[in-house]
Amino acid sequence: MKSVTMLYFAQLSAQAGCAEERWETDVSSLQELFAELKQQHTWTLSLNKVRFARNDAFCAADESFDDGDVLAIMPPMSGG
């Protein structure tokens, strides 16, 4: 079991009702974690729409993570 800090933004944060939370999980990759959290928070965005960051750096969906990591899930960017 790994314990991580999750960061959510924009509509993901709004739908989750929080911008940050501690999460305990047995999954090994970020895409598996997304599937778990999508169900938990009833997110409407699909995997191919989101981007991930691990400890403040972009990373791939199939990347693994460690206990204590800070993981971010981001919807499509819309700055500018």
Added chain:
Amino acid sequence: MFTLSHKAIAVEPLRQSLLRLDAGGFCSFEGWVRNHHLGRGVERLEYEAYAKLALTQGAAVLDAAQEQFDLLGVRAEHRIGELVPGELAVWVGVCSVHRDQAFEACRFIIDEIKATVPIWKHEFYTDRSNEWVDPTACHCDHRHVAETEVQT
């Protein structure tokens, strides 16, 4: 340098920071908050950022532009927080020996900022509804291939 600002973007200091005697061309882009989006009136909007990653990714975009277009100077600043129509949302400025690189780099930078820097726009409309803008969403009225029955 890429920066985020909670206050109104001050253009003149940004432009001044790029003045050089060996530069023959300067180009800037200003992204403004407009009062409509997809037929709806926009009353105000809020920009939210993943600040740590936005600063590093914004800097990476400017570094890439500097290398690709052989720029002499480059700056960009993005506003975050609450804005109303008419306000400046983002400013990009570049200088180079000749104008071609400046024009091309400016376009490259704003396109990359919009696509890759973790900043999100929350629009509030005059009809009291609100929405997080998703530039990947299709607003056309046709059916997509995946939704269309296979024709034999």
